[in-house]
Amino acid sequence: MRGEEVQFLARCGSGHYLQTPCSASPAPTAKWAQLVDDAIASFETAMTGEMFDLLRTHALIAPQLQGEIKPGSAFREGVAAARGGDLLGGLFGVRADALLKRRPANQMASYASGLLIGADCVAHATHTVVTVLADNRLGPLYATALDELGITSRNIDSQAAFVAGIVAIRELSR
Numbered sequence: 001m002r003g004e005e006v007q008f009l010a011r012c013g014s015g016h017y018l019q020t021p022c023s024a025s026p027a028p029t030a031k032w033a034q035l036v037d038d039a040i041a042s043f044e045t046a047m048t049g050e051m052f053d054l055l056r057t058h059a060l061i062a063p064q065l066q067g068e069i070k071p072g073s074a075f076r077e078g079v080a081a082a083r084g085g086d087l088l089g090g091l092f093g094v095r096a097d098a099l100l101k102r103r104p105a106n107q108m109a110s111y112a113s114g115l116l117i118g119a120d121c122v123a124h125a126t127h128t129v130v131t132v133l134a135d136n137r138l139g140p141l142y143a144t145a146l147d148e149l150g151i152t153s154r155n156i157d158s159q160a161a162f163v164a165g166i167v168a169i170r171e172l173s174r
Helices: 003-011 048-058 073-082 087-099 105-124 138-148 158-172
Strands: 022-025 030-036 039-046 129-134 152-157
Touching: 022 105, 030 105, 039 105, 048 105, 073 087, 073 105, 073 138, 087 105, 105 138, 129 138, 129 158, 138 152, 152 158
Parallel strands: 022 129, 129 152
Antiparallel strands: 022 030, 030 039
């Protein structure tokens, strides 16, 4: 059992956490769980963070993706563009934007991150409220993306969720 599964276990049946039918655990591979009656009904994984890292290190647009990622206007624009469904075209548009100077260079990474996280949320956030189990780096990005998509997020620190999951496992094994 990996860390994300332990975190989701803490979510199931724990009065400490807000009960929402959809939960996300963003990481290099983002996990999404749909909960029904305190049980995980479906579990999906997306390569969102891993894809961004590959783009940042090996893609044609890698030089444009070296800036800091912030959940500001460029990130929100990327999320909004993800609604259109053309993720690959949108990512190539990062290069065109750089060549034509349509976006400041220091906003390219945020825009591309918004495209990827936005596409992840569009595909997996199936309810109006989503619990996000994340650290202080990815949590604000996913919360911003969900907000841009009109979805409320309930953020829970991933480390606290992991500890609660370990405690839940201990209680189940008694």
